[in-house]
Every structure is written in C-alpha cells, then in structure tokens.
Amino acid sequence: MKFGKIIGRVVSTQKVKSFEGLKLILVQPLNEKLNPAGDALVAVDTLQSDIGQIVYFETSKEAGRVIEKEMNPCDAAVMGIVDDINITESK
Amino acid sequence: MKFGKIIGRVVSTQKVKSFEGLKLILVQPLNEKLNPAGDALVAVDTLQSDIGQIVYFETSKEAGRVIEKEMNPCDAAVMGIVDDINITESK
Amino acid sequence: MKFGKIIGRVVSTQKVKSFEGLKLILVQPLNEKLNPAGDALVAVDTLQSDIGQIVYFETSKEAGRVIEKEMNPCDAAVMGIVDDINITESK
Amino acid sequence: MKFGKIIGRVVSTQKVKSFEGLKLILVQPLNEKLNPAGDALVAVDTLQSDIGQIVYFETSKEAGRVIEKEMNPCDAAVMGIVDDINITESK
Amino acid sequence: MKFGKIIGRVVSTQKVKSFEGLKLILVQPLNEKLNPAGDALVAVDTLQSDIGQIVYFETSKEAGRVIEKEMNPCDAAVMGIVDDINITESK
Numbered sequence: 179m180k181f182g183k184i185i186g187r188v189v190s191t192q193k194v195k196s197f198e199g200l201k202l203i204l205v206q207p208l209n210e211k212l213n214p215a216g217d218a219l220v221a222v223d224t225l226q227s228d229i230g231q232i233v234y235f236e237t238s239k240e241a242g243r244v245i246e247k248e249m250n251p252c253d254a255a256v257m258g259i260v261d262d263i264n265i266t267e268s269k
Numbered sequence: 270m271k272f273g274k275i276i277g278r279v280v281s282t283q284k285v286k287s288f289e290g291l292k293l294i295l296v297q298p299l300n301e302k303l304n305p306a307g308d309a310l311v312a313v314d315t316l317q318s319d320i321g322q323i324v325y326f327e328t329s330k331e332a333g334r335v336i337e338k339e340m341n342p343c344d345a346a347v348m349g350i351v352d353d354i355n356i357t358e359s360k
Numbered sequence: 361m362k363f364g365k366i367i368g369r370v371v372s373t374q375k376v377k378s379f380e381g382l383k384l385i386l387v388q389p390l391n392e393k394l395n396p397a398g399d400a401l402v403a404v405d406t407l408q409s410d411i412g413q414i415v416y417f418e419t420s421k422e423a424g425r426v427i428e429k430e431m432n433p434c435d436a437a438v439m440g441i442v443d444d445i446n447i448t449e450s451k
Numbered sequence: 452m453k454f455g456k457i458i459g460r461v462v463s464t465q466k467v468k469s470f471e472g473l474k475l476i477l478v479q480p481l482n483e484k485l486n487p488a489g490d491a492l493v494a495v496d497t498l499q500s501d502i503g504q505i506v507y508f509e510t511s512k513e514a515g516r517v518i519e520k521e522m523n524p525c526d527a528a529v530m531g532i533v534d535d536i537n538i539t540e541s542k
Numbered sequence: 543m544k545f546g547k548i549i550g551r552v553v554s555t556q557k558v559k560s561f562e563g564l565k566l567i568l569v570q571p572l573n574e575k576l577n578p579a580g581d582a583l584v585a586v587d588t589l590q591s592d593i594g595q596i597v598y599f600e601t602s603k604e605a606g607r608v609i610e611k612e613m614n615p616c617d618a619a620v621m622g623i624v625d626d627i628n629i630t631e632s633k
Contacts, residue, residue: 179493179527186301186356188325192316193349202325202349204301204356210459210477210491218301220270220325225465230358234461234475234493236526253327254270258466258475265459265477267503277392277447279416283407284440293416293440295392295447309392311361311416321449344418345361368574368629370598374589375622384598384622386574386629400574402543402598412631435600436543452584452618483550483568483582498556507552507566507584509617531557531566538550538568540594 179234179257180215181208184227188220203227205235205256210265221254232260270325270348271306272299275318279311294318296326296347301356312345323351361416361439362397363390366409370402385409387417387438392447403436414442452507452530453488454481457500461493476500478508478529483538494527505533543598543621544579545572548591552584567591569599569620574629585618596624 186204190197203223209215212232219237227233233256277295281288294314300306303323310328318324324347368386372379385405391397394414401419409415415438459477463470476496482488485505492510500506506529550568554561567587573579576596583601591597597620 180490181493183358185358186354188351189353189355190325190349191352194315194346197349204354206301210479215490217271217306220272224467234463255467258463258470260461261464262462263459263477264462267456267458274449276449277445279442280444280446281416281440282443285406285437288440295445297392308362308397311363365631367631368627370624371626371628372598372622373625376588376619379622386627388574399544399579402545453581454584483570488581497558507554528558531554531561533552534555535553536550536568537553540547540549 179236181210181212181260181263182206182219182221182233182235182256183208183212184223184229184231184233184256185218186229197222200224201226203256205233205254208232210263212263219254221256223256225256225259227256227259234258234260270327272301272303272351272354273297273310273312273324273326273347274299274303275314275320275322275324275347276309277320288313291315292317294347296324296345299323301354303354310345312347314347316347316350318347318350325349325351361418363392363394363442363445364388364401364403364415364417364438365390365394366405366411366413366415366438367400368411379404382406383408385438387415387436390414392445394445401436403438405438407438407441409438409441416440416442452509454483454485454533454536455479455492455494455506455508455529456481456485457496457502457504457506457529458491459502470495473497474499476529478506478527481505483536485536492527494529496529498529498532500529500532507531507533543600545574545576545624545627546570546583546585546597546599546620547572547576548587548593548595548597548620549582550593561586564588565590567620569597569618572596574627576627583618585620587620589620589623591620591623598622598624 182205273296364387455478546569
C-alpha cells in the first residue's frame, strides 16, 4: 500500500452498476516523507475520509474487497487513515 | 483508477470467445489535470461512451468483472463517465 | 490491453504441467501508433496468430482465463487479432 | 517478490474492518545487492519481524492470503525473513 | 511472462506457512536479447532449474498457482526452462 492525500472528489452519474452509491475521491500518492509521488488516482472511499487527510490506499485487485459486494470491480481503495508514521531505521 | 479520454475504436474479428460482442475502445490515459499520461490502451466499454468523452477506467484484474460473465478475461474497462472533478486541496 | 506484434516463438520442453501443449509466442508491445514500446514478452497464444500479425494482449491475471483450465497460471495472453484501429480524436 | 528492510511502523486507528488487529509496517524495497530501490511501502506483517530486518515481500493480490481471512484486502505483505542470499552467477 | 536467468538462492527459515518446503531462487530478468532488464527478484521454483539456466517466469497473481495449494500466496514463479528462442520478425 502507498500513502496518499485526499485532494478532491469525482462526480460521475453514468457508471457501472456496482459503483452506484459509492464515493469516488481523488488521491495524490505520497512517498514515506509525504512528498507527492506520481499522478493522482481515482479511488473508492468507504471510510468517510476528509479532504486533506493522509491515508494509505491500495491499487490492486484486492481493493475491490473493501466494498461489501464480493464481485465488485475496483482497483483503488482507501484502506485506512494515518495517525502517525514512525520511521526508526535509515534507508 | 485513472482518467482517460476515448480516442478511437479497435476492430477485431478473430478474438477469444469471451470477447465476442464486446465493444473495444482506445483510451488515452490522462492525469488529474486531464493532460495525456502514457500510451493509449485497448479497453472494454460497456457504458456506450462516446468518442471524446472523459471517463475513469481500470487496468487490473477487476476490470473483467464489469462484463457479466464471471470468468471473462479482461484487464482494462471503462468504469464510469466523468461529470466533474473537484480538486480542493493542493498536492 | 496493449497492442503487440508477434515476433517469434519460444521453445520449452521442461515447464509447469498446466503449460503442456500450449503455444508460447514472443510479442513486442506497441503503442497506439504501432511503434515499439518496451521489451518483448513471452505470451500464450490460443488464436493461432502468425508471425508479424498485430494483436492485442493482456499482461494481468486475467490472461490465464483464455486457456480452458480455470486454475491455469498465465500472466500474458493474446486476446485478439487487430483488423483495424480507428483513431478519431486527438490526444 | 522483492527484498526489503523494515524501517518503521504505521499507526492507524480508523481503517477498513478486515485490517483490525493487523500490524502495519513500513518497508523499504531493496535490490539484490540490498541497496534501496524505490519508495517505501506500507505492508502487513504477520511474522513479527523487527525494525532493521531484511525480508522478502509481495506487492500483488496474493499478499492478502497471508492473512487468515480469505477475502482480506491487502496488496503488500512480508512473506519471510532473509537468512542468507547466495548469488553464484553474474548477471 | 519475462525471460530470466537463475543467479542464486535465498535462504529463509522464518516464513509464512504456505512457503514451507518451497525453493526460493533469485532470478535476473532479461529482455528478448537476454540482456539484464531491471533488478533481480525472489521467485518460487518448482522445476528444479539450475543456477545459470534461462527460464521464463511470471510476476503476477497467477504465479501462486504453480504451487499445488490453491490459496498459496506467491507473486513470482518459474514457469518453464527455455530451450530456444526464435525471433523471425524485426521489431
């Protein structure tokens, strides 16, 4: 999983059935120093995270399982909100 | 998921069985500012999106589940059409 | 999925059981202008495509499902042969 | 799988249900000479590995299966602790 | 799948249960001209391949299915040993 910051929302009326009712957010990937790393992605958020919050998210098949419908197609989802990052070893 | 623009169609007569009857489109990946980001991809489109429309799409295993045949092989599919993108936080 | 050109074959006698009897081809990934993009890959071909043909192929988990054995391990497979690509929108 | 060094921990109270009770670590990917390669990732650790230890980890769908709940969403997990790496052939 | 050369072994006593008894090898990815391409990876080898052999391997979810335990977590596995590569078409 990667760190990310919630930077916006995506509005979409016409979408695949399994996405109805889901919140789509725009997440900016961050490295472990919380600097931007790559382009922003569209992700599903089931945690009611707020704009500006630091989260960790997935970008693989497993992301779909956050949503409580087993066959839901989804490749990016917020997994948790970061309280603290303790880096105690140098690279 | 990533943003993309529908830029064309792919015509293919000879294909794997599970792709029969499906529309194949050419999608140009875009970043969150809707600038091109990387090479165009061939994707399955079940939403009847039009040439020029901005969509969000998946490029993972889950994409196959958009199609209503559980074991369908597909690694890229249009998930929804974008109405609006609200970016309210700087990177 | 990506475009690719069949550029050769791979001969392999000693392989995992589920690959017995399958044709392995060498595919050169191409961008939408059909210029080479990245290194060639080893893929499974069930479509009897010829050397030099332009195809679209997958490089994800779903590729394994082309083969008619559900649990078959395979991460790259030819999905169809390209007849025509219509690009009607600029990037 | 890739080599990595455990460099820290991630504290997260608000997370998806399936992550409750799991330890989240920060792993720095390493190449085969154990030099840093890319940004650190958030991974699940079920092996009680210590800060500073060299491990091998996965960053794919399969990672979720380390956790003993079949449908658990997780895309990065520590698979084992490295005792020794024997490189006996030049690149 | 990609080509690779077996360049070493990884010794690991403490690992996830499903990896007990499996051989872990170090594989150097190669391009189609068999030149090194990227960093070496840790992979599962069920084919008893030797140090120095050229193989083709997977780096996706499907790799886990080589191992005869359905839910085995593994994202890299040797699929076959290369006898010959015939490149008959230019890029």
